[in-house]
Amino acid sequence: xxxKQAMRITAVTALAAACLSxxxxxxxxxxxxxxxxxxxxxxxxxxEDNLYVKAAAESGEGENTCPKTLPEGETAEIVFSIExxxxxxxxxxxxxxxxxxxEQGATLTVISGDDDVxxxxxxxxxxxxxxxxxxxxxxxxxxxxxxILQQYEDAQIPYFFTxxxxxxxxxxxxxxxxxxxxxxxxxxxxxxxxxxxxxPVKVALISGxxxxxxxxxxxxxxxxxxxxxxxxxxxxxxxxxxxxxxxQTAMDSILAAHPDVELVFGANxxxxxxxxxxxxxxxxxxxxxVVGIDGQSDIFPxxxxxxxxxxxxxxxxxPYVVENIMKCLSGEAVPAFQVFxxxxxxxxxxxxxxxxxx
Amino acid sequence: MTMTEKSELSPASxxxxxxxxxxxxxxxxxxxxxxxxxxxxxxxxxxxAPNFLTEFNLxxxxxxxxxxxxxxxxxTTVILxxxxxxxxxxxxxxxxxxxxxxxxxxxxxxxxxxxIAVTIxxxxxxxxxxxxxxxxxxxxxxxxxxxxxxxxxVRGFALLLTEAKPVSVPVGDYSWLGTGHIGPLPVPVLxxxxxFFIGYVLLSRMKIGRRIxxxxxxxxxxxxxxxxxxxxxxxxxxxxxxxxxxxxxxASARLSSGQPAGFIGFELDVIAAVVVGGTSLMGGRxxxxxxxxxxxxxxxxxxxxxxxxxxxxxxQILTGIVIVVAIVVDGIIRRRGSQxx
Numbered sequence: 001x002x003x004k005q006a007m008r009i010t011a012v013t014a015l016a017a018a019c020l021s022x023x024x025x026x027x028x029x030x031x032x033x034x035x036x037x038x039x040x041x042x043x044x045x046x047x048e049d050n051l052y053v054k055a056a057a058e059s060g061e062g063e064n065t066c067p068k069t070l071p072e073g074e075t076a077e078i079v080f081s082i083e084x085x086x087x088x089x090x091x092x093x094x095x096x097x098x099x100x101x102x103e104q105g106a107t108l109t110v111i112s113g114d115d116d117v118x119x120x121x122x123x124x125x126x127x128x129x130x131x132x133x134x135x136x137x138x139x140x141x142x143x144x145x146x147x148i149l150q151q152y153e154d155a156q157i158p159y160f161f162t163x164x165x166x167x168x169x170x171x172x173x174x175x176x177x178x179x180x181x182x183x184x185x186x187x188x189x190x191x192x193x194x195x196x197x198x199x200p201v202k203v204a205l206i207s208g209x210x211x212x213x214x215x216x217x218x219x220x221x222x223x224x225x226x227x228x229x230x231x232x233x234x235x236x237x238x239x240x241x242x243x244x245x246x247x248q249t250a251m252d253s254i255l256a257a258h259p260d261v262e263l264v265f266g267a268n269x270x271x272x273x274x275x276x277x278x279x280x281x282x283x284x285x286x287x288x289x290v291v292g293i294d295g296q297s298d299i300f301p302x303x304x305x306x307x308x309x310x311x312x313x314x315x316x317x318x319p320y321v322v323e324n325i326m327k328c329l330s331g332e333a334v335p336a337f338q339v340f341x342x343x344x345x346x347x348x349x350x351x352x353x354x355x356x357x358x
Numbered sequence: 359m360t361m362t363e364k365s366e367l368s369p370a371s372x373x374x375x376x377x378x379x380x381x382x383x384x385x386x387x388x389x390x391x392x393x394x395x396x397x398x399x400x401x402x403x404x405x406x407a408p409n410f411l412t413e414f415n416l417x418x419x420x421x422x423x424x425x426x427x428x429x430x431x432x433x434t435t436v437i438l439x440x441x442x443x444x445x446x447x448x449x450x451x452x453x454x455x456x457x458x459x460x461x462x463x464x465x466x467x468x469x470x471x472x473x474i475a476v477t478i479x480x481x482x483x484x485x486x487x488x489x490x491x492x493x494x495x496x497x498x499x500x501x502x503x504x505x506x507x508x509x510x511x512v513r514g515f516a517l518l519l520t521e522a523k524p525v526s527v528p529v530g531d532y533s534w535l536g537t538g539h540i541g542p543l544p545v546p547v548l549x550x551x552x553x554f555f556i557g558y559v560l561l562s563r564m565k566i567g568r569r570i571x572x573x574x575x576x577x578x579x580x581x582x583x584x585x586x587x588x589x590x591x592x593x594x595x596x597x598x599x600x601x602x603x604x605x606x607x608x609a610s611a612r613l614s615s616g617q618p619a620g621f622i623g624f625e626l627d628v629i630a631a632v633v634v635g636g637t638s639l640m641g642g643r644x645x646x647x648x649x650x651x652x653x654x655x656x657x658x659x660x661x662x663x664x665x666x667x668x669x670x671x672x673x674q675i676l677t678g679i680v681i682v683v684a685i686v687v688d689g690i691i692r693r694r695g696s697q698x699x
Contacts, residue, residue, distance in 0.1 A: 085670055116620060118612075118613065118617075118621060121613060125418055125422070127417040128414075143526045144612075211521070211523070212520075241604060
């Protein structure tokens with residue numbers, strides 16, 4: 001356990017270092033073929049140990065069973081510990097989980113951590129006292145969960161992760177966010193969209209939080225897709241912290257340095273919308289394409305008006321986990337990891353009735 | 359715990375005893391009121407909240423309350439001198455992260471390493487306290503503003519230490535501090551008892567305790583009677599910082615990790631415990647037993663609501679209501695008390 005943790009720390013540090021050095025690279029100017037290959041290798045390395053990319057690669061493989069099955073005729077009691085309820089996405093997680101639990105005839109107790117690791121841990125501890133049949137968790141962060149998860153294991157209560165998880169744990173099943181897949185799907189769309197372009201398309205990337213696994217997975221997977229097609233040139237990468245303000249500032253400086261940029265990638269929709277604000281403020285509205293990820297409701301009007309090209313829906317995974325818990329409690333085996341990528345949404349998809357993810 | 363709130367410096371010695379006695383009874387009344395409310399809550403929960411009245415759950419509540427309560431001992435002394443410390447949440451994150459950073463690279467964590475980590479956290483907390491004390495006592499900045507500044511600054515420091523990433527500590531002796539037991543009792547609860555005992559001795563058995571009450575009651579009168587107010591302010595903030603540092607250490611032990619971005623708003627939980635416990639924000643009035651019951655009342659309230667599957671938004675609303683009710687009831691009791699004399 002100790003060695004594993006040490007390894008994880010080293011991996012995270014290495015990842016952060018890799019990203020930092022990548023960000024520090026001046027990727028301006030026309031890149032040679034060797035440079036592109038070197039960059040692809042760098043991305044591959046940074047994605048190697050990425051929880052979300054790994055989980056996607058192993059999605060559906062491996063099988064776990066629950067230590068106990070639910071006696072015939074008893075109602076399953078599931079505890080859902082969620083990091084907080086302060087964002088529409090999180091409220092959606094709970095609503096969808098509740099609906100699924102009701103459909104499957106289980107009771108779901110929701111305990112919010114109110115955006116605080118310590119409070120979340122309090123809730124998970126308190127819930128252990130009521131001896132539930134299963135624990136489902138969306139952790140604020142996964143550091144320091146070891147001891148309490150061990151207590152659940154000792155009590156023979158299986159635990160499951162939704163959205164965020166842990167590579168090295170004895171979780172029965174983890175349905176994780178498809179961060180890597182989302183970047184890839186968006187990348188494939190962009191490659192196809194520019195297939196007729198004769199000159200390499202100049203692209204700027206606005207990543208999320210520096211070193212954060214979700215941001216590394218989304219941005220890296222997107223960039224790799226573009227570089228492998230050979231039809232794109234990455235002229236700049238700046239962190240936007242997943243926030244509109246910061247992304248706008250990042251885009252302002254990108255526009256100053258590279259006025260000829262043709263496409264901007266936001267690691268989430270907030271980042272894309274921030275970039276769009278900067279583009280409009282610079283009087284370049286309509287000249288630069290924007291893509292984002294999440295499929296949140298405010299990006300839909302921007303896609304309809306043509307300001308934004310496309311996004312990928314980031315879906316809540318809690319209902320899948322509830323389904324797996326019920327399967328597992330009835331004695332069926334469930335896969336260790338599962339990743340279900342959401343749909344790509346462009347103007348055509350909205351016309352056909354696509355709905356926001358949250 | 360007995361009451362030693364009456365001032366040694368009271369000028370009118372003839373009225374001292376009667377006034378003291380009246381205040382004494384009103385303070386006791388407050389404690390009785392709190393205890394009554396707590397018992398009522400426990401009875402109600404015992405009936406309607408599933409699994410509330412189990413040994414596991416009750417020890418759990420005590421353990422969860424202990425970190426807030428330890429920081430609240432320091433906060434009580436600060437509020438007694440009519441001060442406030444808003445930097446508690448940041449200090450808990452900062453001291454816990456420092457301790458975790460010291461331990462994270464080690465493969466073996468023995469008793470000595472744990473003791474060093476605890477010392478680092480306590481000193482880090484005391485250091486923030488010293489800074490607060492200097493800004494307030496020497497520069498004359500109001501406590502609210504001074505500690506608002508350290509709230510921001512210390513948080514920045516904590517985030518800078520690790521670039522905002524949590525630092526995990528190998529599970530072992532250190533996490534025993536937060537999750538272990540001695541006999542049936544959780545370790546943090548025993549540490550909490552020790553801190554309350556130290557606080558009690560300080561406030562009720564030592565001269566400095568009487569000076570704390572005197573400065574809170576009337577700072578200029580205390581100054582004129584020869585109390586070195588600046589020194590006292592420094593001492594109180596350092597003591598409070600050390601309590602907070604210890605709380606930070608236990609928090610990081612419990613989470614087996616330093617969380618530089620965690621515990622935002624923690625100071626408000628601590629202040630709520632102190633205020634519900636009957637300590638006046640105007641200073642000079644209040645005691646530790648009340649702080650303990652205050653912390654426990656808020657902790658038990660939240661625990662039962664969690665067990666009953668009450669939506670988190672309602673928990674926050676109810677906690678707010680309890681704070682207001684506690685203060686209003688305390689005001690009524692106090693007015694009755696002073697009328698009776």
